[in-house]
Amino acid sequence: MKKRILIVCLALAIPAMTALASETVRLSVSGAVDEILEKDTSLEKFDLDEVKLTSAANAFMGSFSDELEELQEVQQEYAEHSTQWGVEYKAYSMLYNYLKLEETVKLQEENLAITNKDENIVGMKYDEGLASKQDLIQAEMSVSNAKLSLESTKQNLKSLKYELNQMLDQDLLTTLHIDELGDITRLKSSEYNAEKIADQMKLGHESLAYYRFVMDTYEEIIEEAEELTGYGSYAGQISKLEAEVAELEVQIAILEAGLPDGDPPSEELILLRGLKEEKSVLIPYFQNLANNDRRKAKDDIPEYYEQEKDKAQLDLFDQMDLLELKAYQFADEFEISHLKLNTLEDNVKKQEELYKMQQVRFEEGFMTATDLEKSRVGVLNAKVELLNAEIDYALLKEEFELFKEGFLP
Helix, strand or coil: CCCCCCCCHHHHHHCCCCCCCCCCCCCCEEEHHHHHHHHHHHHHHHHHHHCEEEEEEEEHHHHHHHHHHHHHHHHHHHHHHHHHHHHHHHHHHHHHHHHHHHHHHHHHHHHHHHHHHHHHHHHHHHHHCCCCCCHHHHHHHHHHHHHHHHHHHHHHHHHHHHHHHHHCCCCCCCCCCCCCCCCCCCCHHCCCCCHHHHHHHHHHHHHHHHHHHHHHHHHHHHHCCCCCCCCCHHHHHHHHHHHHHHHHHHHHHHHHHHHCCCCCHHHHHHHHHHHHHHHHHHHHHHHHHHHHHHHHHHHHHHHHHHHHHHHHHHHHHHHHHHHHHHHHHHHHHHHHHHHHHHHHHHHHHHHHHHHHHHHHHHHHHCCCCCHHHHHHHHHHHHHHHHHHHHHHHHHHHHHHHHHHHCCCC
């Protein structure tokens, strides 16, 4: 069997490049549904499932065992790679969530310290008659709520620590120190350009290698089917019969050599000659059956694998569509993430500035402790939102890199 290249440039399997310009198409709902039904490849595959391998074709499928075994190996290889990428992505996701919780704990500790400070101020103002009992109760509740939120986050962090330690094959109570991410570099728009990435993925994404290899393998089987030789599933019977006849000929020759001139053949010799004749007749009979199967298999096998090749081509195009879709989704996610990060960074600055202003107003007696609490919580929420967005962005970058390597989330 000749060695084949995994990614082949079959004429029908070369991907069309993504259109460089968008266009507007106006459709009614019913018209869009009809269009989708017409172009859905899953329905088309039903029309490509009419030809089945006949018994004659199956009798000669052993001739292609090497090709089919290699095909299975390629499929297994990608499955292993895909599993590895999946584990890698899960690890990134869990570690980034761990960092997210660690940073949230720090923010909530800072918030608790500020809440305690605000409570002390309210307590002093209450003693001086400048704050109401309601203000004091609200301040005390704020401290309790801040403590509860902090403990809840710590508990979530501890639970995730157990899971990570288990994945790292460490004692569940092992203390983890994960390096901080530092400044997260944002990708340039050219690095995630949807059209460019989609075209690159259609040409070289590892998930396409299997489908291309399937088409290449089936084409090779079609070509080799025209040159089928041997007796297919009858080969073992014919070979056995030929060996038995040869053995009988040896036994007959020995008996004939020991037979005196003029003496009639012994019963054993007569029996062996008859047995030889019976088996000799069966050999051409099975050869004839095998030849008939081979002639039919030369027609049936190419017809079946042409159909299977067409189905593999549809699978290939479906996979290309999925890769194109993911490329555009990643581009949109990066764009919205950049907008989100810019907005949240600005929100943190404004919330901190607003809180300082509210503190002054509270100290001057122009607002209640409840209003101050709302402002303080606003600062905490803004910081947590920004933290989550930054770590989510880092995870998005990792997922994008794995996608370009061959992973399909």
